Amino acid sequence: MKFSYNWIREYVELPANLSMKQLSYDLTMRTVEVENTENLADALDQIVIGRIDSLESHPQADRLTVCKVDVGLPETVVIVCGGINLAVDMKVAVALPGSMVRWHGEGDPVQVKKTVLRGIESYGMICASSEIGLHDLFPGSDDREIMDLTSFESPSGTALAEVLLLDDQILEIDNKSMTNRPDLWGHYGLARELSAIYNKQLKPLPTAVVAHTPSGFPVEIDETDRCNRYIAAVYSGLKYEPSPYWLQLKLWKVGLRPINNLVDITNYVMLVTGQPTHGFDKGHVDERIVVRNARSGEKLEMLDGSKLELSEDDLVICDANKPMALAGIMGGKADSILPETSEMILELAKFDPTTTRRSAQRHGMRTEAGVRNEKGVDAERMDQAFGVADQLIRELIPGAKLTAYEDCRPIHVTYPEIKVPLSFLNVRLGRELDFNAVAATLKPLGFGVAGNSEDESVLNIRVPSWRGTGDIDLPDDILEEVARMIGYENFDFIPPQITLERAIRQRRIETERAIKEYLAFRAGFQEIFTYPWIADQYLKAAAIDPAKCLRLATPPSPETSHLRSSLVPGMLEAIARNLRYYDSMKIYELTQVYEPGISNPSEEAETLPLMRRKLAAAVVGKDPVKVFREAKGVIELMPRIVQTEALNFIQKDKPDWADQKVWLNIVSCDRVIGTIALLSAQTMHSADIRKTMAAVIELDVEELEPLPSRENKYRPLPQLPLVEQDFSILVDRNVKWREIEDLISGMVRSYAFIEEYTGKQVPNDKKSVMFRVWIGSDTKTLTAEEIDAESQRILKKIRKKLGGEIRQSNS
């Protein structure tokens, strides 16, 4: 919201030497964030008022006029102008060379220079209002109609900013920082805040002068929880006309467009007090004012031309028959101020903030009135607003007369009184304040501060109405008021005193980090994040039953309404997207998935769904055997690096996304906790994963059992060297490595699979398996004969059990 500094100073005399920088700083630190300050005169530098001395047609251009203009210099200057409304003795705005204007009111400002126009040198330009940013204040018919300043009496050469009284600072305050301060949505509220900050007297606002006792006016409030006070003030003898310049100027400076005197008065009142008001043409109001809920389907055409279809959730202002305004947001077109209006009902009311906000949102109407009503205004402020309105109407329209006045107030709101122990303030503030010091910070803001008759160390604090709309009701709120008025910058850092009891040990948290770091730093995987809502395509590709997924009521898009019960769909999408740039990759994600069910992490009454932390990883590449073995190896090594109980593999429950053959369940402590598998052809097809192979891991991280401490154990090094022997054996295709492993494991010190081969030189029903063993003795170095005998023993056993045939063996 914009504030005029001159306007604020009508209510409080601020220090003469106060700079805008200091003011912005003080307000920002204590109250609200000042986003910007700008002097309106700055944009009008080198623009002056001038009088047209003579006019001549341009000899070479029909549409241009050569003007001699008195700009306060000893001699008139020549300016070539395309304006259509030029006249001798007309007063105009002259942009002298060096000033900034917008050509035809568009684009960025450009600097005016002396220019030769069709052979005649022009000393600057005569401006249309839009060219110098004053269009809303001086609306012209088009950009060729120049601004007529004849009614201004200033002598030629006077700076335009001075002529138009534009030497004013405009403060722009961040609206977000004012959401909880409805009292600041008018100039008087900000003036009060500044009066407290600078310890200056706040001047009172005018109160209503009711010269005679006017009669009442019928007002009915049907929904007292949505409107607890409604003042209707009826004025007659009005005349619809433009406002005087000073009023137009005030509105324009803070961003409102002047409209006509009656509407401008209502806006002025709002800009002073923060209380929105509205005027109805009394001639259109049948019998009485009724505040009620709209009827479903009721229609209302608004002042801005929009046509609303109302519902029972909307609150409307009606007369005996019809709705005339959407309460607190905007008036209807038919019955608000009209050019023929001579009698007006001025509305001052307090509407429920939530009702206002929801109506505004439903109908997409953000208005100055709505923004204020949804923050909440206090009922007392309505009296202030009436005082300001009454005075202004009398001042502007001498014939105006208050003919009726009704204050319908079914509910009186009371404002809290808070007991605050001084000790509470002193401990929490970290400094010693006495009664007087606290009173000195609070009283200028309008708080009543009194000693408690029973307990001297307690303050009784009465909250002013304008702060009692939910903003302040606890000792902590008072603490904040005191602290911010002292100034947060005046509190030094107090190092907290902390008791150390024990070292932090959080095994599950540590394990999760260890997994992530293992995958990233050792195993070469890239961590990714995906959204928890899953696109239907990938849900289907992963063959996950949508019925077993939670859904969002208002999802980001219709096809992403399901929440993930597995990380696999997200992996599929990530693989598919990255395949455009990479033909191989290793990625993982570790996060939470959800399923229908019941969990109570904090209390019985709260039943949350089931949530588990899962890990998904994918190895993508051309060779299916390689990607699968890589993925398997990652899981085989993980328990050792991450320090959890061992992981094993079985085939028990195949997930639907897994290949028919190549899949394994991961087992920890006899429980299946996940799967490693190649993606099935079907899944890859549905997920648009083409021309590549992917091994995917998914496992439940919460089922891993972290070890209490590192369990790598030392084994003494062999005293005598071990002998390394490689074997290559030919066995039936269906023989598993596990069978070979089981045979040799008891016979050797250690062993390792090297490779498996099928193809040329190997019969169709056979495969060649190569492995390495280490043999040795604790007591002596083996001789060549002993080594050979040992090798023969191994081969004999394999031949006997598996029918294997030696292809080669070497050491």
Add this chain to the structure above:
Amino acid sequence: MIRPMSYDWGVFVLWRWVMKDKLLTMQNECIESVTQAGSEQALEEIRLKFLGKRGELTSILKALGSLPPEERKETGMLANSIKSKITTAIEAREQTLIAEKSVIEGEFDLTVPGLIPESGSLHPITQMCYDLNDAFHSMGFEVFAEDEITSELYGFDHLNFPPAHPARESMDTYWLEGSENETGAKRLCLRPHLTGASVRYLKKHGAPARFVYPGRVYRNENTDARHERAFFQYEALIVDRNFSFASGKLLVKTILDKVFGRDVDVRMRAGFFPFVEPGFEIDMKCLVCGGKGCRVCKHVGWIEVMPGGTPHPNVLKAAGLDPLEWSGFYINVGLDRLVMMRTGVDDVRMFHSADLRFLSQFK
């Protein structure tokens, strides 16, 4: 091969003269070629030529036996001294050659890039999160992880959000289908912020407490380069007796000093959030201009980085703590924005893109 002829003294004298001259010439020739030998192989060839089994000097030494004893002695001494000199020269040259030589023969292009170890990386947000965890860990803060689905009770009610607060509506928060028309503990949503986790933790562990609880939160909104529906926050809370808000700066500084790697000036100013009282907007001094004002800080000299404040009494009550006894300080910072500030990422949507071209930049 030269054979001495013993039968003629005159010839013998001539031979002796010739012999001596020949030996000296051989010595010079040999030492000259040793000095010029450019490789160990060339040196070896020289050694063989003179000192090998059939080398020139070896032959002379072999022939010494047939000379008269007197001559044998004189010529023998000369030959042996030459052998010794040559051997020394060869050894010296060999040392020099070893000292000067490279293990690589021929050209080696040092500009060819190294072999980079194959590695992945943590997501940049995880990196930032772990950096902060480490900093807080060093001050005895625990790490807490709340579930991502919460209820209106913990997301709003316990946090002192007024009943009609706009954030409770479906245009702001992702409510779960089937619960959206319930209230309180029965109305479920993807958590809109982390603060609810503080109540869960305090309920479970009581006070005093020091903990951080990073995580992803969700807002129903339209996305652009600066707005996301899923984003990461980092929240820290300290709860203790007689705790002044003036101590809260510790949390702020811990984060900023870690992120920016140096002491960062901060200021706390008035700010409003339902779950704190007093509440603050916390600014850091602009690192670009040092507080003088520049484009980055919109000429203010300060950049708003996080909100914070003392837990509202209603929040402490909801957590089962007596607000007259306990106080504390919250801070909450957007991890996405911190990473953007630290790395220059200009579109918040990149973080959930899973795009490896982006993520691999953070190795």
